[in-house]
Amino acid sequence: MSDDHHHPRDVSPIEARVHALEELLVEKGYLAHADIDNFIQYYEHDIGPLNGAKVVARAWVDPAYKERLLAAGTAAIDELGFGGPEGEHLVVVENTDEVHHVVVCTLCSCYPWPVLGLPPEWYKSAPYRSRVVREPRAVLAEMGCDVPDGVRIEVWDSSAEARYLVLPQRPAGTENLDEEALAALVTRDHMIGVAR
């Protein structure tokens, strides 16, 4: 890297190739830069774990909804208005006193976009993808998620056929909170299963 800040920064070869692809598609008149901007804007700002948090909070306050959610994830999530790409085969798995669920995609980066947005970098990293299957308890502990010895850990490998969302346990002492306040307690990491 040059330390001369008057020069443009170095562009990696792979970055240059992506830039060339975009320019080619624009030159051909196939798409406009603004089309790409719009999609990026949507994925950065309009979908994210807040959607999933609303689903979890609804399940915590409405037992009938929870039953539908666990029976048919995509349909129940659609009830709250969340759907779209990567939301076709949503499967919700419920944490209990006996079992803790954690989600991975060992092959690539499958992830339930409508409820969690796009996956974080670590989710797509080789160490997480390979190790969480082999030694989930150790990986979770390294991520600050201590699963008690008496609790079984189940690892769910996302695929083209199923995208998983973890339904965390409702924290103790939240009996007086309404749905909105409950949703604020739920994080992305809870719904991937790397936090409790």
Add this chain to the structure above:
Amino acid sequence: MIETAGPAAPPRRNGELVFDEPWHARAFGICVTVLEREGLGWDAFRRHLVPVIEADPDAPYYDAFAVALERFLGERGLTA
């Protein structure tokens, strides 16, 4: 309205940006735009992504993504 400054608030995911580099966002944006134009689901791209990752599991994710994107666009006849 649900509080959007809470732990699950967009656009940052628990404090992390969705894309680490602007070109990651461009690569992703090209991909989803083309999928929509072509009327295809993510799996049409995933078929290219999985083998690229498999060939070099430790490579950075978006490096693999970019290679898969070139192949995908090539298959659709969009790079000729």
